[in-house]
Amino acid sequence: MTALAHRLDEIERSFSPTPLVPVADEKVDLHAKLEFCNPTGSSKDRSAFWILKRAVERGEITSSTTVVESSSGNFAISMSSFCRALGVEFVPVIDPNCNAATEHYLRAACDRVEKVTERDSSGGFLLSRLARVRELETALPGAYWPNQYANADAAEAHFLLTGGEIAGTLGSLDYVFIGVSTGGTVAGLSQRLKKEFPQVKVVAVDTEGSVIFGRAPQARKLPGLGSSIVPPLVATAEIDDVVIVSEHEAVLGCRALLRRSGLFTGGSTGSTYAAMQRYFADRDNSAGRPSALFLCADRGTAYAETVYNDTWVAEALGGETRTSATVAG
Numbered sequence: 001m002t003a004l005a006h007r008l009d010e011i012e013r014s015f016s017p018t019p020l021v022p023v024a025d026e027k028v029d030l031h032a033k034l035e036f037c038n039p040t041g042s043s044k045d046r047s048a049f050w051i052l053k054r055a056v057e058r059g060e061i062t063s064s065t066t067v068v069e070s071s072s073g074n075f076a077i078s079m080s081s082f083c084r085a086l087g088v089e090f091v092p093v094i095d096p097n098c099n100a101a102t103e104h105y106l107r108a109a110c111d112r113v114e115k116v117t118e119r120d121s122s123g124g125f126l127l128s129r130l131a132r133v134r135e136l137e138t139a140l141p142g143a144y145w146p147n148q149y150a151n152a153d154a155a156e157a158h159f160l161l162t163g164g165e166i167a168g169t170l171g172s173l174d175y176v177f178i179g180v181s182t183g184g185t186v187a188g189l190s191q192r193l194k195k196e197f198p199q200v201k202v203v204a205v206d207t208e209g210s211v212i213f214g215r216a217p218q219a220r221k222l223p224g225l226g227s228s229i230v231p232p233l234v235a236t237a238e239i240d241d242v243v244i245v246s247e248h249e250a251v252l253g254c255r256a257l258l259r260r261s262g263l264f265t266g267g268s269t270g271s272t273y274a275a276m277q278r279y280f281a282d283r284d285n286s287a288g289r290p291s292a293l294f295l296c297a298d299r300g301t302a303y304a305e306t307v308y309n310d311t312w313v314a315e316a317l318g319g320e321t322r323t324s325a326t327v328a329g
């Protein structure tokens with residue numbers, strides 16, 4: 001076994017199945033999969049680890065490789081941690097939507113952090129980040145770009161790992177709500193859950209201003225969900241319905257989930273929870289309660305100064321937060 005393969009084994013041992021916990025809800029038997037219990041604190045640990053593992057197996061990453069990737073936060077955190085453990089260089093390309101806590105962490109963990117500041121033609125930063133990645137890929141000797149937007153290993157991670165754990169825990173499932181950015185999660189998870197639970201409805205959740213599901217681009221403030229491109233992985237997902245959530249609704253979703261269940265989560269989880277509440281709001285449950293699942297993709301800690309800060313919400317999103325009505329009505 002090579003030194004890199006040995007270190008990958010050690011990283012793999014730092015993973016445990018993430019908890020699947022019940023969340024009280026008026027309309028559905030709701031389960032939350034706590035992906036923030038992954039080693040560096042988000043669902044992106046799954047795809048980052050699996051992408052590295054497969055690339056090492058194929059000989060695309062060696063100890064002299066420099067991994068270069070665009071990420072608004074969690075993928076970069078996962079990559080920087082795992083690349084450190086592997087002894088491989090990692091250069092993240094981030095943008096101003098990156099949380100301050102995440103940026104401080106990345107600057108401490110990586111020798112080089114590239115931050116783009118120009119918005120792209122769609123009003124987002126992704127195209128600017130990808131352009132910088134391509135420049136670095138050419139300029140740095142031994143550069144490897146995982147391209148998380150099109151890398152089938154990201155989807156395989158969720159098919160095998162996240163999906164495998166859910167299939168091994170639940171006897172049946174009617175609905176799953178999945179936030180989308182690169183599409184890796186929705187691609188792998190939808191394929192696995194449809195295989196295990198043929199009746200399951202997959203509801204993809206995206207944010208206003210994202211172009212993934214054919215809507216007009218618009219500036220976004222929160223990292224996590226959405227994209228300025230249509231990621232190729234989304235085409236491989238098995239999606240029944242799409243719900244679009246505003247960033248203000250995401251904030252209310254985060255706060256509602258915290259107040260009702262004690263789960264302290266990031267913006268994408270708030271979006272997914274808000275989408276689910278809206279989806280079932282008018283449901284007549286006389287024929288029984290369906291079961292539903294959503295992922296808590298990361299913790300709220302890095303969002304303390306945004307999602308959980310009333311001043312930021314008022315200034316950045318122009319919305320009230322101190323409402324008891326929140327998303328569920």
Ligand SMILES: Cc1ncc(COP(=O)(O)O)c(C=O)c1O
Nearest residue numbers: 074180181182183184185268297
């Ligand atoms: C917190 C969080 N939730 C959801 C997603 C979306 O996952 P995917 O990129 O697999 O579509 C991301 C992606 O970065 C994320 O960081």
